[in-house]
Amino acid sequence: MSGSTQAALQAVIEHPLFLIGVTLAAYQTGLALYERSRLAIFHPIIVSVPIILVVLWALGFDYPTYYEAVLPLTILLGPTTVALAVPLYLNLRRIRQFLKPVVVTLVLGGLFATLSTFLIGWLMGAEPMILMTMAPKSLTTPIAMLVAEEIGGVVALAAVFVMITAVLGALLGPWLLRLFHITHPAAWGIAMGIVAHAVGTSRAMEEGEEAGAFAALGMSMMGLGSAVLLPLGVTLWTLWF
Incomplete structure (x- = not known):
């Protein structure tokens, strides 16, 4: 490779928008x-993560450099999450019809998702x-990172658990839902x-x-409830024990 070609390639790699x-x-x-x-x-997240990891490893980028470079994309996670309110609004009447079972599912599902994480981790000596x-693994990334920081977790690692x-x-979700013959759009989405x-x-x-509207409802309510109750629960646990 000639010197000019190598210099041009290096200039492209070092461009602020390259990693984006x-x-x-x-x-x-x-x-x-x-x-x-x-x-x-072949879900886009499953495919894209290994590709990005290989590129970062091959070009010698570390995670802090990558995180700083793609910060504009990270900032857009917030507005993107808020935009999921659109299907909620369009299906508001349908959501009202299932308000009671939705509330029960949110409470029980949210508690199980969080408490089972603590229990399994504790049993494994974490x-x-x-x-x-x-703990905030079942929350969307922007909320999970904030909650993890608030309760004493590692922000970057919390994002990894969220992704996993x-x-x-x-x-596994669609397969398990079909295995147990759960086909109603509301139940499918909220789960x-x-x-x-x-x-x-x-x-x-x-x-x-x-199904998308109820999924957006489940995600948003899970995030809202956990953002308030998880730090409160951890604080009370620390004071009592």
């Missing part, structure tokens, strides 16, 4: 595979810091929203507008 372009290209690759195959294993990092939960939810947050909501929207 890599991220978008990796996601688009996953999206194309998923749309062609419709297989959960340190308190790891428990606090794993989203991937597993997208892979995916509580367990797999934004990715689950995206997957639920593929099943229909109603």
Whole structure:
């Protein structure tokens, strides 16, 4: 490789938008595979993460550098999450019809998702810091990172647990729901929203507008409730024990 070519390549790699372009290209690759195959294993997140990791490793980028470069995309997570209120508004009448079972599902599902994490981690000998990092795994990334910081977890690692939960939810959630013959759009959506947050909501929207609306409701209520109750619960636990 000539010196001028190498210099041009280095200039491209060092450009502030290079890693954003890599991220978008990796996601688009996953999206194309998923749309062609419709297989959960080719979900854009599952495909794009290994691609990005290989690129970062090959080019010698560390995580702080990558995180700083793609910060504009991270900032957009908030408005993107808020935009999920649109299907909620369009299906508001339908949501009112199932208000009581939705509330019961949110309370029981939210408690189980959080308390089971503490229990499993404690039984496996996890340190308190790891428990606090794993606790908000079922929340969407912006909320999970804030909650993890508030209760003494590791913010960056919390985002990893959120991603793992989203991937597993997208892979196993639809299969488990069909295994137990759960086909109602409201039940389908609320389950995916509580367990797999934004990715689950995206997957639920593929099943229909109603399922997507209930998934968005489950995700948002799970995030709101956990953002308030999880730090409060951890504080009370610390004071008492």
